[in-house]
Amino acid sequence: MPSLVLSNVSKRFGGLLAVSDVNMEVPPGQITGLIGPNGAGKTTVVNMITGLLKLTTGSVKLGEQDITEAQAHEVAFAGVSRTFQNIRLLPEATVLENVVIGFHVHVKSSLFAQLVGLPSSLRESPRLFERGRQLLERFGMSRYADHPAGGLAYGHQRRVEMMRAVATDPQILLLDEPVAGMNDVEATELGQVFKELTASGIGLLLIEHNIRFVNQLCQQVYVLDSGAMIASGSPQEVMHDPAVVAAYLGGKK
Ligand SMILES: Nc1ncnc2c1ncn2[C@@H]1O[C@H](COP(=O)(O)OP(=O)(O)OP(=O)(O)O)[C@@H](O)[C@H]1O
Ligand SMILES: [Mg+2]
Structure with missing residues (x-):
């Protein structure tokens, strides 16, 4: 199964640089986390990957296949599927x-x-x-x-x-806050389903605000803040990163 790779991806909405020069990889067979405060640009990243928004700069590749310019149904056909925040x-x-x-x-x-x-x-x-x-x-x-x-x-x-x-039999599945509104028991059950999906080779990208949930499930975590990727690494590395702590406390970086 291929990796999904984003290279130097940006999105500008008028005067707002909502996503700025983002590099990210979603490998097969594991759960990759994407976290960040409200308005950080997480959903915008998913909208660009899935062909709902045009990129301002950068590229998106699924293995060798360049899907940067692909329309939504072509992205789905290529093997990238998603859920919506709403x-x-x-x-x-x-x-x-x-x-x-x-x-x-x-x-x-x-x-x-x-x-x-x-x-x-x-x-x-x-x-x-x-x-x-x-x-x-x-x-x-x-x-x-x-x-x-x-x-x-x-x-x-x-x-x-x-x-x-x-x-849709995806190779990559992008989940935009899939356990929002669920209680802990439901979320844990679903976490088990995510693990089963990755065991079958699917690569998951999990957008999530519940840090404990991310810690339990993700091998690799990326942190967006105001459109910029401020940290990436294991959950442990990322949670102790001063820039991440500052972003979540609303302090200066
Ligand atoms: N279609 C759009 N037109 C203009 N601005 C937009 C558009 N979509 C998103 N934005 C802006 O881009 C920024 C990033 O929004 P985005 O929805 O990607 O954040 P998010 O990280 O998913 O936040 P949340 O955790 O609240 O879901 C925000 O400032 C938002 O207002
Ligand atoms: Mg969002």
Whole structure:
């Protein structure tokens, strides 16, 4: 499985340099953390990787493949999938239907087509539904298969989004605050699922505010502050870095 590599990536919004000359690697088979205070630029980085935002400078590569200019559906097709900080599900569709949409990344050409094509094309795909049920089983969500996704508790909706991302069969999975709003027990359970995903070779990027959670799961952590990468290393190294301590206490760097 390939690494995802960002080289000298920047994003300017008018007068704001939201991401500044960022270098980062997400290797296969492990969990890489991306942390930083609110507004640091974490989601902007993910939006650039996944083709939702154009880079101002720099490049994004998946192994040998340059995906810097790739459109969102091309990035997904290449093997990079994500979840959103603000959950994006089809609230009226069932949990199983929401998950099965993920399989279609390799069939249809755009997310819009996938969404629009849902009722007619997907109901005729028993094989995909069978695979969807297996995924639900793996995430401990089988009993919700036929529930409307919009009616689920927040933590369960997050799981549905994650299953949909996993259904695209990604090589790299970008998780933007996946355990936000979950209690400790739910978060720990999900952490176990993350470990299983990496054991199968997937490279995970975990954006997360809960430092303890990051410590438990990540081999390598990157720290963004005001758009700049101020530290990277093992969780232990990073947490003791004076620049990181200052960023989190709101002090001067
Ligand atoms: N589309 C946009 N247009 C203009 N400014 C933006 C846009 N998206 C993000 N920003 C700004 O870029 C900066 C970085 O935002 P971003 O959402 O990437 O931060 P974040 O690290 O994900 O924060 P949080 O932890 O709160 O989710 C912020 O100042 C934000 O207001
Ligand atoms: Mg964010």
